[in-house]
Amino acid sequence: MTDAPAPETTGGAQAVARALSLLSLVGRGGDAGLALGQLAAASGLARPTVRRLLLALAAARMVEQDRQTRRYHLGPEAYLLGSFAAERHGILHHARDPMLRLARETGDTLLLTVPQGDHTLCLERIEGDFPIRTHALMRGDRKPAGVGAGALAILAALPVAEGDALLRRVAPLAEALAPGLAAALAEDLAGARAAGHALNPGRVVPGSWGLGVAILWPDGRPAGALSIAAIENRMGAARQAELAALLHREARRVEARLAALDTQPKRNIA
Incomplete structure (x- = not known):
């Protein structure tokens, strides 16, 4: 090259x-x-x-x-430098305890995803004690926007025009992962906007499902997303509703901690 x-x-x-x-x-x-x-x-x-x-x-x-x-x-x-930035900008710093709590409550795998341009990055993965796990997304994995429950929740939290434009940009990347994925993501995005949470029904890895909820900055922009990954038979409709409620509860707690950052006195670093 x-x-x-x-x-x-x-x-x-x-x-x-x-x-x-x-x-x-x-x-x-x-x-x-x-x-x-x-x-x-x-x-x-x-x-x-x-x-x-x-x-x-x-x-x-x-x-x-x-x-x-x-x-x-x-x-x-x-x-x-990372340790200096963690308290101010490190969403993982504020999301780790909620993730651990959810992993204990559900037994499933918790993921923290953050936006990164036209992609998303998995910052953390915490596994519950259920013995059968899905490994579709690992810590450090980078995926096109909308691919995965957390990524889809972030996409759905954007203004509609912005989210639609982003999905169109990454459509070729999605198609490279799985034929027909771009069209499926458009349907999933509409469903996520209506429901208030995102569902990935095994779009990339069959049998590997996920449910995601966005975490918002005080200005309403998505800071990231919490998601739960599990095998398909642990994602029935009734349990989806239960898991979505738990994710919303913890996402709101993370948002409160992020909002508190803006109310703290600014340190003089000159």
Whole structure:
């Protein structure tokens, strides 16, 4: 794959954008980390460019390379900055206890999904004690908007015109996952708007169902979604209503914590 023009010839903004993109890729590498070749392939950049940017990130302690595996991981500065941001922006910080509570109450798998441009990202997965589980969505998975119960709940929480336009943009990505998925998502989106919660009746992985409820910022924009994933026979109509009520209860609790952030005195960080 040919590399784009080098940052030195196109300005510092491109170098910053490329470095931040690599930092994001490293973060999604999880505990296993990512090798130089993997990062080059995923970013579309030439290996020398990736190596140069990684050296700059390592100098800033944003990434580090394991001496034995030679794979790259997030560095201590990335962890430190993330911990600083968690209380103010970290929806996971505020959603973890509700997720644990729901996992105990339902026995099923709880997922926290957040919007990310035309995609959504699974931030967390907490499993209940029911022995049969679905693994359609794992922590760190990135899906097109609307794909999955949490993603669909986020889409339904957007203004109608905005949500419809977003679904049209990601239609080719949805079709690549499963033929006919784009049309099915349009039907599911209408149902989610009417019901106030989203249902994924095994659209991507047969037998893997999900139910999702959006979490809103104080201005009404979706901050993310809580969803429950379970096998089909645990998602009958009566239980769907029960699970939706539980999800709404906990989503409102998370929203209250997010709203409280805006009422706290602003710290002087100058």
